[in-house]
Amino acid sequence: xxxxxxxxPIILAVWILGTFAWRLxxxxxxxxxxxxxxxxxxxxDLPAAVPxxxxxKSADLATGKPxxxxxxxxxxxxxxxxxxxLAELHRRGVEIDGIAIRDTPGAVGAFLGRHGNPYSRIGxxxxxxxxxxxxxxxVPETFVIDGNGVMRLQHVGPIYESDIPAILQALEKAR
Amino acid sequence: MRALAFALxxxxxxxxxxxxxxxxxxxxxxxxPDPKQEARAQALMEELRCLVCxxxxxxxxxxxxxxxxxxxxRRRIAAGEKPEAIRAWLIERYGDWISYRPTAEPxxxxxxxxxxxxxxxGGAMVAGRIRRKRS
Numbered sequence: 001x002x003x004x005x006x007x008x009p010i011i012l013a014v015w016i017l018g019t020f021a022w023r024l025x026x027x028x029x030x031x032x033x034x035x036x037x038x039x040x041x042x043x044x045d046l047p048a049a050v051p052x053x054x055x056x057k058s059a060d061l062a063t064g065k066p067x068x069x070x071x072x073x074x075x076x077x078x079x080x081x082x083x084x085x086l087a088e089l090h091r092r093g094v095e096i097d098g099i100a101i102r103d104t105p106g107a108v109g110a111f112l113g114r115h116g117n118p119y120s121r122i123g124x125x126x127x128x129x130x131x132x133x134x135x136x137x138x139v140p141e142t143f144v145i146d147g148n149g150v151m152r153l154q155h156v157g158p159i160y161e162s163d164i165p166a167i168l169q170a171l172e173k174a175r
Numbered sequence: 176m177r178a179l180a181f182a183l184x185x186x187x188x189x190x191x192x193x194x195x196x197x198x199x200x201x202x203x204x205x206x207x208p209d210p211k212q213e214a215r216a217q218a219l220m221e222e223l224r225c226l227v228c229x230x231x232x233x234x235x236x237x238x239x240x241x242x243x244x245x246x247x248x249r250r251r252i253a254a255g256e257k258p259e260a261i262r263a264w265l266i267e268r269y270g271d272w273i274s275y276r277p278t279a280e281p282x283x284x285x286x287x288x289x290x291x292x293x294x295x296x297g298g299a300m301v302a303g304r305i306r307r308k309r310s
Contacts, residue, residue: 102195127200128243135268137226
């Protein structure tokens with residue numbers, strides 16, 4: 001057997017251990033990104049999540065003006081942390097539509113009563129059907145939708161105070 | 176005593192972030208009445224990745240979203256949709272990553288070629304040994 005061939009197992013072992021070490025130092029990013037960014041929002045038609053407000057269908061999102069589509073739930077703790085930031089965005093004139101994931105009208109109503117209601121419309125998605133159509137994997141998630149109803153940005157996880165400039169910039173770019 | 180109090184506290188503790196306000200979707204834990212359709216749905220569900228507990232299939236996961244995905248798969252199969260069309264619909268949204276079945280994309284060619292290459296390599300080694308023994 002030639003010398004190079006004898007070294008092969010050692011080279012392979014070093015390569016495999018090196019791969020392990022690299023992934024331990026730099027873990028894989030488990031964030032699931034929607035593949036629909038820069039494509040039209042898929043069709044959905046949801047009933048109102050709380051009585052007295054309209055439901056939400058995908059056609060409502062193409063209003064000629066960029067807006068936010070926020071997926072939230074009353075049982076979702078990070079959504080509570082996000083609520084004041086959404087209120088701030090709303091105060092600055094950003095239009096926000098909501099989808100309440102796996103929720104009841106009573107619980108959504110109580111959540112809005114406690115944390116404020118920045119939403120123009122809120123659709124109810126009791127079996128995550130619209131969430132799956134959007135390519136979203138959890139709550140909270142927020143999409144920037146341009147005036148033509150095209151998805152321009154996906155923000156996974158709560159929007160923090162520090163994310164406001166990036167969100168406003170994405171809305172400006174979608175204009 | 177403290178351990179017991181802790182265990183009791185654990186019993187009543189609600190897991191954060193995990194539980195939604197609604198019971199599982201209708202077809203999440205129910206089989207389709209037609210056994211052929213159910214078999215097709217089950218085979219597909221075993222090859223779809225759960226979005227919450229990544230690494231489990233939606234057939235194995237008890238996450239709410241996995242239940243909703245099973246509901247979606249069973250509903251569409253019952254409506255006559257082909258399993259591959261449902262898989263394609265999900266891949267369009269979440270990427271190849273959501274399906275456990277490797278695709279025929281160029282990036283996977285080494286994976287498909289690996290068994291053949293290893294077989295040739297092993298065959299060559301065996302052939303070499305036999306020749307050496309004879310001589």
